[in-house]
Each structure stands twice: as structure tokens, then as C-alpha cells.
Amino acid sequence: MAGNTIGTLFRVTTFGESHGPALGAIVDGCPPGLSLSEEYIQEELEKRRPGKGKGETPRKEKDKVHLLSGVFEGLTTGTPIALIIYNEDPQSSAYEPLKEVFRPGHADFTYFMKYGIRDHRGGGRASGRETVARVAAGAVAKRILEEYNIEVHAYTINLGGISAHARDLNFIYQNRLFCPDPFAYEKMIEKIEKTSKEGDTLGGIVEILAKNVPAGLGEPVFDKLSAELAKAICSVGAVKGFEIGAGFKVAEMKGSLNNDPISSQGFLKNDAGGLLGGISSGQDLILKVAVKPIPSHRKTQRTINLLKEEIEIQIGGRHDISAIPRIVPVLSAMTRIVLADHLLRQLAVLAFRKRLPFPHFFDA
Template sequence: MAGSSFGTIFRITTWGESHGPSIGVVVDGCPAGLFLSEEDIQMQLNRRRPGQSRYSTPRNEADRVHILSGIFEGRTTGTPIAMEVINETQRSKDYSKIANSYRPGHADYTFDQKYGFRDYRGGGRSSGRETIGRVAGGAVAMKLLEQLGISITAYASSIGPVTANTFCPEEIDNNPFHLPDAKAAAMAQEYVDRMMEEKESSGGVIECRIMGVPAGLGDPVFEKLDANLSKALVSIGAVKGIEIGDGFAAAHAVGSENNDSFYINEDGNTAKKTNHAGGILGGISDGDTIIVRAAVKPTPSIFRPQQTISRNKEPMELTIKGRHDPLIVPRAVVVVEAMCALTIADSLLLNMTAQMDGVLRFYNK
């Protein structure tokens, strides 16, 4: 299977299946000398760990990470960083009844069409559990970005029809939905509880703010920064749409409304009066906060009967059993952060050779 790697210089390759012995990632291209520990990785993995609220799957996994290579005396060595998480509570028997049928909304049918074979236990490589490797790799990228004063904050901006109307950073971790609005969180709880009673699932939107990114990252044609961020986020299994800055709202604006006027701020630096562009112009970062949103679909595994077909093309009714998230958004917040961190870290390293002055500064002693 191709396509399990992401990045050019700062590059990750994820491996493993949801119901295999373990799952993990190899991070290549991380500069030597970065202070890194298993605790740094574990802190991020704990944020996506299942079973933390009634709104996530009851699959109880510790998701304890083990760094297998690439670290010596608490620092990266510049060699590949391999990390592994053991799968401890697989219940593959929950999936035996769907071995020969296609679950609506899942990759069962498309996997069969591509490979002629699929791992039906939790979806195999298409399982959301694959994101463990992304989060572990993203944790390394975040440590690198911290050294450069770059921070990334993601949160749910909406759950189903409920939208956050205020932004209170302190509220994000105070509710199980990671909404920055306490009133919206209470409304979301009522909505999701009702959907669960009806054996339905919910979707939502995750917004991410990337602060401290210098101007000049990204290229103006195929390797645009917004194009690479979009690819990074759409590669997350449940994400079906992306917005940068004003996004689709820009289609309803006029030029004078959508353009961001430049000025010189009190520090003597170039700045913008507004940020409709979301921190990216012409595919290149402009120094402002990068704002990106990811639309997350409802969890396809629902507990009400659905119509489908078998692998033998016979119509059938399917009722899914097992342990599933009633909504993916809360646990996907840290995955969005990880993919943004990986994209920015890779762009920073690629940008070091954009100008001859930078090359001369590096090699002139």
C-alpha cells in the first residue's frame, strides 16, 4: 500500500491496523538536538485517547507510547524516530458479522474495489485509530515549532447545528466537545444526547489557529501553504471540507470587503488591518495568524438498521455493533493540530533554502 507517508523533509510514515498487535509512526528529517521525551508525546496522545467521556468510544486503551529509536540522552539524534503504541483491548469478534457486507459511510466497498481484500476488523488502515501515528509525529513537530515561538490551537467551532458565538480559550478544555463557548457547549450536550437516544451520530467543524508563523512559507504554484494544509487535513478520514480564512464566505463578498489592507504597525513591521485571507496570500504565509477549518462528517457507525449489500451483491439490512464514537469531533481536535504542525514544520525546513542569503548565513562560519 502506497500513501502512508506525509511531508518532504520533515516526514512521517504511519503503520499498523486498528486490531493489529500495535500501531505507530516513523518520523524522519527531525533536526538533531531537539529535547524530546516520551512524556512530550504522551501528553498529546492522551488528548485523543478513547473513553474519556460518554461522547467517545468506550474502547479503553491506555495508548502508552514507546520511543524505539532516534533519541539519546533526551535529545533527537537526527536519525529516524520510531514510536509504537500497543493495541491492548481489541474485540475483533464485534466485526465478524460485517466481514461480508459493506457498512454505509465506511471504506469497506472502496477497499474491496482497490485491493480485492480488506481487513474488516475496525476498518484496518482506514480506522480512526491510524491517527495515533499522526498525533505522535505531530507532537515532535510541535516541540520543534515551540523553539521558534509558533503555537497551534484547535477547537470545535460547531457541533451539529450548534455554533460557538464567543471565543474563550480557557473554556476549550472545560467541556467534552472542546468548544470555546460555555453556552454553546451546553446546547451541544443537549443535541448530542438527543442524537444518541435516536441512535444517530453527529458531525461538526474544527477550527485551528496557527500563531507566530513568519511571512514567506509556502510556494506560489503547486506547493502552496494553504494547498498543503488542505491536503493534510482532508487526509484525516472523517474530514470532508476545508476553509482557509473566510473560506466559502469569500464567495459572497466583494473585493473591497475581502481584501486585507496593509499598514505599518507601531513596531515598524508590515501588518494587515483585517485577516480575511486567513494568514496566507498567493499560497505564501503573510505573517498573520493562519486560520483553517475542517468540516467533520457524522460518525458512520450508527446503531440503527441501515440498508446495504453483501460482497455477493445481495441486498441486506445491517445493524452495526461494537464500540464507536457518537461524534468524532472532540477526539479529532488534536489530530487537526498535529497535521497542521507537521505541515508548518516541513514548510519551515523547506524554506531555509529559498534565498541565497539564507544559505550563505548557514555555511559561512
């Protein structure tokens, strides 16, 4: 079946389930000659690793990445890069009472209707655990983008209704919620603690900022950069909303206010979020992502089982209070994967425009 691969020139295929032996990714199309190591990839994985703070699942996973191919003597070879992360602490027995039950808010029902079979252990492929492979692949994309000084930062601007107003990019890497506002961070922590005691969960909003994105990335119609980003971001299970630039506010604007004026020095504002006609304008890329509350909470829920009997359940197991903060590095990874793909596609266009010659080994 299709649906496990993203990208055109830079292609990522992920595999594995929440409680299976391992998860991983095959990255195809990475250019040769880039320095890459397990340690570099591990730095990104540490940002989403479970069990690091209060309100996060106590599942203890080291998320140690193993680099199986595509790198020789510390450099990428241009061949497929295989990455694998073994599951070490699944504890599947907690899910046995849910084997014949459809959990509200999860993909249990839809997976069963599609395939006629499902992995009930933590949601299988539909679990948030699947995203560890995306983060590993996103680290490879990050190495490509670094060669062109393209930066991607993602951070929490709302958690449970508490909004961040400051945008301190240095602070986001100094706190476990990736929040850019020190005052809002403290309030968010209090909200998590209160909600945890109530046995409930929280949603939030993540903002993504991509800096130094060159103008010209994206294709004119179906492969618009905006469309590809929307697909990549919305492929993350907990995502329920996606905005570019001013987003839904444009519905309330007049055209004279929405348009970004252009001067000889560049654009004078950025309500377009760095995209015009689906192609990057050279401005900062600004995205906002709405993240739903974790559907596994401790409160009683109504549902049905495989016999269509109406029942009430209380979900056990180990779960986060919110997909934030661990979804933040996942969203960074998906943005990087798309940007790396379109960067390589545009470099091919530029090479042809300049008619760059092929190297000849035996030339004098």
C-alpha cells in the first residue's frame, strides 16, 4: 500500500509501529559529501525523546539511532540512508483490555474500517511514536539546509489557552516546552500540572519560522511549496489546523490591507508568510499549526466494541498530557524535509539555467 513516502528528489519512507521491534526511515536522494553522524541525528531525537519531564509519558525510550547505510567515513555517499530506532520499553500488556474496543479520538475505528485489522498496542502505526522516524529523517534534511544557511525553528505559542507574546528564539531551547516567552512558559507549566491532576489533556498551537529561505522554492500548480508544507504538517496525527502568514485572519481583511507592499529594498510586511503563488518569496516562512489534545486521558469515555456494544472505558497506559512539547521537533522535521526536497528541485532548475558542465575525469 502507498502513503508511507514523502518527497520527490529528497524522499523519506518511514516504517514501524509503536509497540513493534523498531521504527525507522529510508532517506533517498541526499546529496553526497555531507558530513553526517549518529551523534548529529541523535541531537534532534533528544528533543522529542519521551519521559523527560512532568506531564510527559513515563515510557523510557533511549531513542538511540543506528545509521545503517549511506554514510562512509563520516560523509554521505549519495546512496539511500537507512536509520533505525529500536523500541526498548513498550509494555504492551496495558492495551490488552482495549483489544476489541475503539478508543474515542484515536484512529482505531478508521484503521479497522480501512484494513479490517489493526494493531491495538498503542495505536500501532497511528501512534505518535511513529514520528521518531520523521525526526531522524528530518535531521538529514537539516544537514542539507545548513549548507545554504536555512534555519527552521518551531516553538509553542499557545498551550491550553495560554498564549506566548514574546518571540525569544534563544529561550525556546532553554525550556522543555520550546516556548519563546518566559512568562507564558511558567503559566503553561502550571496549566499542565493542574490538568494532570484532573486526569485530562491539553491542545495548543505551534509556530514554525524558517529563515533564509531563498526565493523560488516550490512548483507552480499542484506541488506548490504551500501545498507540500500543508500535506507534510497535516500528516502528523495530532494536527487539526494549518495557517500560513496571517492565516484565517485574511478572511476579515480587505485586499488593500492584506497585500504586502514591495519596495526597492524588499517587502514591507509579511502577511503572506513568505509564500506567493505557492512559491517562496525570500521572506521568512511563517506557519502556525493547531494541535489537538491527547485523546488518551483518564476520564470515563463512551464508545463501542467490535460487537457494536455501547460501553464506557477508562484508558490506562502511559501517555503525555499534551502532544506539545514533543510534537514541536516533529513539525520542525517535516518542514525541513519539504524544504530540502524543494531546494534540491530548484538547484536542478538553476543548474540547467546556467548550463553547468558535467565533470570529465580524464580531461586535461
